[in-house]
Amino acid sequence: MESKTTPLLDNQLCFALYSTGLAMNKVYRKLLRKLDLTYPQYLVMLVLWERDGVxxxxxxxxLFLDSATLTPLLKRLETAGLVARARSNLDERQVVVSLTDAGRAMARDAAAIQEQVLCAAACPPDDLAALKRQLEQLRGKLAADS
Structure with missing residues (x-):
């Protein structure tokens, strides 16, 4: 017999977020295969396409990632010829990451990915924008509590 206090998987917000994340990553994995990027590498590239030399x-x-997680990602991107890392001239303790010509050129190939993800989601763009705002608010509240 089931108790009212027994947690049920389908009632868990965390599982809805987790399983949706898995589904989203599966869509991205397929699309990013053409660019030979993993999803975390793609996120780094998005940051750099937005603002190079950071x-x-x-x-x-x-990206809400620590340097221990980022360093191997950046090394792989550097080995692939997409980014270059160098010590900052202003502060030797800082490492600056910059796009190479190949990394900048990849932005053109990646431009269609967002539209393809929107198509895969098969939701009205306004609904997805509202969901994104709600998730950002939730992330902010959870981060403030931790």
Whole structure:
């Protein structure tokens, strides 16, 4: 017999977020295969396409990742010839990440990905924008409590 206090998987917000994240990553994995990027690498590239020449700590803050997670990602992107890392002239402790010509050129190939994800979601753009805002608010509240 089921107790009213027994937690049910289908009632868990965390599982809805987790399983949706898995489904979203599956869509991105298929689309990013053409670019030979993983999803976390794609996120780093998005940051750099938006603003080139930023520090590792700036990238980490933007993506909510620590340097221990970012360093291997950046090394793989550097090995692939998409980014270059160099010590800052202003502060040797800082590492600045910049796009290479190949990394900048990849932005053109990646431009269609967002539209393809919207098509895969098969939701009205206004609904997706509202959902995104709600998730950002939730993330902010959860981060404030931790």
């Amino acid at each position: 520090t590792v700590s700036d990238i980490g803050a933007r």
